[in-house]
Amino acid sequence: MKLYDAPWAPSPRRVRIFLAEKGVEVPCEAIDLRTGEHLTDAYLRINPRGAVPALKLDDGEVLCESAAICRYFEAIHPEPSLFGRTAIQIGRIESWTRRIEGDGYAAAVYVLRNTGAAFKDRAIPDAGLNVAQIPELAARGAIMWEAFVDALDARLADRAWIAGDDYSFADITALVTIDFARAARLAVPEHLANLRRWHGEASARPSATA
Amino acid sequence: MKLYDAPWAPSPRRVRIFLAEKGVEVPCEAIDLRTGEHLTDAYLRINPRGAVPALKLDDGEVLCESAAICRYFEAIHPEPSLFGRTAIQIGRIESWTRRIEGDGYAAAVYVLRNTGAAFKDRAIPDAGLNVAQIPELAARGAIMWEAFVDALDARLADRAWIAGDDYSFADITALVTIDFARAARLAVPEHLANLRRWHGEASARPSATA
Numbered sequence: 001m002k003l004y005d006a007p008w009a010p011s012p013r014r015v016r017i018f019l020a021e022k023g024v025e026v027p028c029e030a031i032d033l034r035t036g037e038h039l040t041d042a043y044l045r046i047n048p049r050g051a052v053p054a055l056k057l058d059d060g061e062v063l064c065e066s067a068a069i070c071r072y073f074e075a076i077h078p079e080p081s082l083f084g085r086t087a088i089q090i091g092r093i094e095s096w097t098r099r100i101e102g103d104g105y106a107a108a109v110y111v112l113r114n115t116g117a118a119f120k121d122r123a124i125p126d127a128g129l130n131v132a133q134i135p136e137l138a139a140r141g142a143i144m145w146e147a148f149v150d151a152l153d154a155r156l157a158d159r160a161w162i163a164g165d166d167y168s169f170a171d172i173t174a175l176v177t178i179d180f181a182r183a184a185r186l187a188v189p190e191h192l193a194n195l196r197r198w199h200g201e202a203s204a205r206p207s208a209t210a
Numbered sequence: 211m212k213l214y215d216a217p218w219a220p221s222p223r224r225v226r227i228f229l230a231e232k233g234v235e236v237p238c239e240a241i242d243l244r245t246g247e248h249l250t251d252a253y254l255r256i257n258p259r260g261a262v263p264a265l266k267l268d269d270g271e272v273l274c275e276s277a278a279i280c281r282y283f284e285a286i287h288p289e290p291s292l293f294g295r296t297a298i299q300i301g302r303i304e305s306w307t308r309r310i311e312g313d314g315y316a317a318a319v320y321v322l323r324n325t326g327a328a329f330k331d332r333a334i335p336d337a338g339l340n341v342a343q344i345p346e347l348a349a350r351g352a353i354m355w356e357a358f359v360d361a362l363d364a365r366l367a368d369r370a371w372i373a374g375d376d377y378s379f380a381d382i383t384a385l386v387t388i389d390f391a392r393a394a395r396l397a398v399p400e401h402l403a404n405l406r407r408w409h410g411e412a413s414a415r416p417s418a419t420a
Contacts, residue, residue, distance in 0.1 A: 055301075057298070061298070063298075063301045063302070063305055064305055064309075065304065065305040065308040065309065067304055067308055068300075068301045068302075068304035068305035068308060069301065071300050071301060071304045072297050072298070072300060072301035073297075074300075075296070075297035075300050075301075076297050086285070087282050087283075087285035087286050088267070088271070088273075088282065090281050090282060090284075090285050091265075091273045091278045091279065091281060091282035091285075092273070092278075094275065094277055094278035094281045095273055095274055095275040095278035098275040098277055098278060099274075099275065103336075123350070124350070124354065126313075126357065128357065129353060129354070129357055131350055131353055131354075132346075132350075134344060134346045134347065134350065136342075136344045136346070137344065137347075140333070140334070140341055140342075140344065143339060143341055144334065144339070144341075147336065147338065147339055
């Protein structure tokens with residue numbers, strides 16, 4: 001198998017951190033987003049959407065979407081569990097993952113892809129679609145971001161990690177989101193002490209450098 | 211436990227179809243979205259975001275997000291599996307579920323929430339946030355929808371169901387999305403014969419009326 005990866009982008013980093021937490025090594029090929037390698041015919045034959053990451057299996061099937069790739073590896077390498085073992089753990093991790101994606105990650109994407117020349121006419125991440133930027137989405141993203149970091153700070157007031165006692169996929173998703181959001185100039189305000197404590201601890205794990 | 215439900219909305223329907231496929235019955239309480247019951251203090255104490263569905267467990271914990279509620283029930287009632295058993299099934303179902311949500315469901319939400327008076331200043335589904343509508347998002351949604359139904363039609367050219375031989379959470383997500391999108395006047399064009407065949411078969415399952 002081979003993982004098509006990219007050093008800067010948030011979704012490939014989510015998979016890399018996940019694999020590092022599992023202690024699993026997968027052959028990687030870096031796709032250079034800066035030179036547009038993800039939009040070349042060669043890469044579009046692997047993933048017609050031009051998105052990274054993509055996991056090419058030994059039989060040629062290509063699995064896209066970072067959450068799907070992580071769930072694939074969770075099934076093959078169950079330990080340590082990052083999606084939960086009991087029903088309530090599974091539910092909490094999925095609920096917070098969805099919330100982090102829908103509020104925080106979406107906010108950062110709204111800002112980043114709808115402002116700046118780099119994503120002109122590519123405001124959604126599908127190589128096949130020409131979609132114009134909507135600058136008003138940046139303002140919406142800023143409102144969403146503020147609510148997101150406030151909610152996450154409250155959640156972390158009495159918990160080590162987002163879903164409870166154990167580091168999980170929800171934490172990986174939040175770490176990737178918060179670090180990625182810096183590119184959109186969205187930050188964690190200083191007064192959100194719980195979230196800053198959590199960010200320090202998540203960033204100190206060896207997997208964070210993956 | 212109790213499931214806070216709403217008859218018209220797509221996310222509660224996703225959970226109802228899921229439970230019907232499992233043959234699981236859960237006590238429900240209908241929240242009347244037309245009269246704004248989801249924005250009352252009583253409901254905001256259950257889910258501060260004012261969203262349905264929400265699952266209140268016997269110990270008082272409330273689980274939000276339809277995908278998280280479904281995964282909770284999958285863990286308690288594994289048969290029939292709707293999220294997949296093998297790693298590749300799990301990966302395919304998650305990958306297509308994410309794609310249906312991110313392309314098709316998002317497109318319908320973009321159209322519906324950013325046009326029309328019903329969602330004025332409530333353009334994102336969080337009761338705590340006043341967010342202005344952006345009419346340009348409706349145009350973006352229409353572009354996304356067209357690409358979505360084309361891709362799903364191609365996927366179904368040589369498969370009974372979206373993730374393969376078995377009906378799965380991806381099919382539930384697509385059925386809910388396509389039926390919901392009618393409210394946004396987004397349809398499946400007549401020439402997409404594979405997708406129309408699939409929609410007829412998914413709609414004919416007893417669970418579709420749940």
